[in-house]
Amino acid sequence: MDKEFSFIIIDDSELDCFVIQKVIERAFKNLDIISFQNANNALEAIKEQGVKTKPTIILLDIQMPLMNGFQFIEEFEKFSPQIQDCYTVIILSILSATRAPADIHTEFNKRIVGSIIEKPFTIEKLLSLLKNMGLADEKIVLSGKKLLP
Amino acid sequence: MAEKIKILYVDDEPGNLIGFKASFRVDYHVLTAVNIPQAINYLDNNPDIKIIFCDQRMPGKTGVDFFEEIRISHPLPVRILLTAYTDVESIIEAINRGNIFRYVKKPWAEADILSSIDEANKFYTANSMLMVKNEELQKAYAELTKFAYSVSHDIRGPLSGMLGAINLAGEIDDIEEIKEMLFLMGKSLTKLDTYILSMHDYYSLQRGELKITNIDFNKIIDDLKAMYMVISKSNKIVFTTTVDQGEVFRSDEVPLRLILNNLLSNAFKYQDKKSTNKSVEVSIEVHKNQAIIYVKDTGIGILGNHIGEIFDLFYRANFQEAGSGFGLYNVKSAILKLGGNIEVNSVLHKGTTFKIIIPSI
Known part of the structure; x- marks a missing residue:
């Protein structure tokens, strides 16, 4: 499969970063995946990268010390629209939208935040989201799924 | 009367x-x-x-x-x-x-005035007690809300991470990768364990009564020295202590130890890993019925705009995973319980000094 898109993982937990990266690596071969345990570093990297040709999916944890997911999005919105268009944000949340305070759904700009995945992260959750968002066609979803036991 | x-x-x-x-x-x-x-x-x-x-x-x-x-x-x-x-x-x-x-x-008539004073005083007392209770309740309620939110994150967070790792483990064949993951799982569990221990501290500080005894700071410092000897040696952090206690000091030993232990643990934890000149210094001076304690480190320091919040419950001013957001809040609760106060002075990349004054009870 081509490098259709790439991933950025932002999560303060080392274990979560590791697991999410491995899960994605196993489903899609040869994709660029970068993890950040610090949202600030992720912002720096996005800034440096500038406008890209391939879309990138940002998997973003909400509860992080110093700069949380909400603050990250606030900063991200300051980038030029050309840069913002290269990215789609998927929120990783401990509590699903139905259980979490209403802020998660109302807070986010729909254009930037594609959807929410409740932890623990699994490839099924990601694939069905990608499909719904039109980011992956049936073929990719199937090729991803084929790797699942 | x-x-x-x-x-x-x-x-x-x-x-x-x-x-x-x-x-x-x-x-x-x-x-x-x-x-x-x-x-x-x-x-x-x-x-x-x-x-x-x-x-x-x-x-x-x-x-x-x-x-x-x-x-x-x-x-x-x-x-x-x-x-x-x-x-x-x-x-x-x-x-x-x-x-x-x-x-x-x-x-x-004098009797009318007397009886109305008596009734009014009862009314006033009941009212003001109600207000005090109300304030306490409001505070407890606000903390409970924070608590519920944090508990769901700080307990469910590591658990869901572990669950994800276990799911993944079944699909990994490479033993080295499994080992790496087990190491990270261990770190997550340690964090969860620290969180639960601090939660216990939090509750005993909120509820418990003071148990006043004679405090021997030399003994407390000796215990702490033994506790931190390993990390001091392995991370090449110079640990110096001075105790000057010439008089009797009465206080509750448990919160006192909690204060020193939390501050020292932070001082060792938040060192600049690249620095070659790392040190932690504790000095305790008991004089005129009060203990003045300094805990000084050459660590990463605290950004000026975070200093006001470091004593807040669940506040974490550092990316390092180890923080639970309980430590300094518990320190402050313990100091207030002992009738003392705390000041902090910090320079980013240079270090942090805490000064604590606790009166003898």
Whole structure:
């Protein structure tokens, strides 16, 4: 499969970063995946990268010390629209939208935040989201799924 | 006996004021005002006035006007109106506008005044106790909300991470990868364990009574030295301690140890890993019935705009995973419990110094 898109993982937990990266690596071969345990570093990297040709999916944890997911999005919105268009944000949340305070759904700009995945992260959750968002066609979803036991 | 009840009596006739004071000054602390500005001045300077007696007929403003005026600025004192006129209109007005507790007919009988003071005092006590309880409840409730939110994150977070890792483990064949993951799982579990231990500290600090004993700071410091010897050696952090205790110091040892342990653990944890000149220094001086404690480190420091928040529950000013957001909050609770105070001075990339003063009890 081509490098259709790439991933950025932002999560303060080392274990979560590791697991999410491995899960994605196993489903899609040869994709660029970068993890950040610090949202600030992720912002720096996005800034440096500038406008890209391939879309990138940002998997973003909400509860992080110093700069949380909400603050990250606030900063991200300051980038030029050309840069913002290269990215789609998927929120990783401990509590699903139905259980979490209403802020998660109302807070986010729909254009930037594609959807929410409740932890623990699994490839099924990601694939069905990608499909719904039109980011992956049936073929990719199937090729991803084929790797699942 | 408890302190005398403070009563303010407002009347435009000096004769009445003198008579009132003469009758009740033995049993009560009586303040008298001949006009409303003087009365308000008394109220401003004596927030502990519990009961106000006021004459209805005065030049300029009536007693009801006065009560209405102070309703917002001085809501606590219980109001009693004295009047010779007992028409229904003025009674209704006094109750509705003046928010009065009792109505005493003039000329007053001593027994009437005494019984109304007694009733008013009970009312005041019940009211203020209710307010204190209410404040405590509100504080507890606000903390509970924070607590529930944090617990769901800080307990469910590591758990869901572990669950994800276990799911993944079944699909990984490479033993090295499994080992790496197990190591990270261990770190997550340690964090969860620390969180639960701190939660226990939090509860014992909120609820427990003080157990006062003679404190030997030399003994406490010796124990801490033993505890931190390993990390001091392995991370090449110079650990120096000085204790100057020439007198008896009485306090509760458990919160004292909690304070020192939390501050030291932070001092060792938040060192600059790249620095070649790492040190942690504790000095304790007991002098004139108080202990002055300094905990000084050459660590990463705290950004100026975070300093105001570091003692807040669940606040974490660092990316390092180890923080639970309980540590400094517990330190502050423990210090408040022991009647002391804490100051912090920090320079980013240079280090942090905490100064704690705790009185001997």
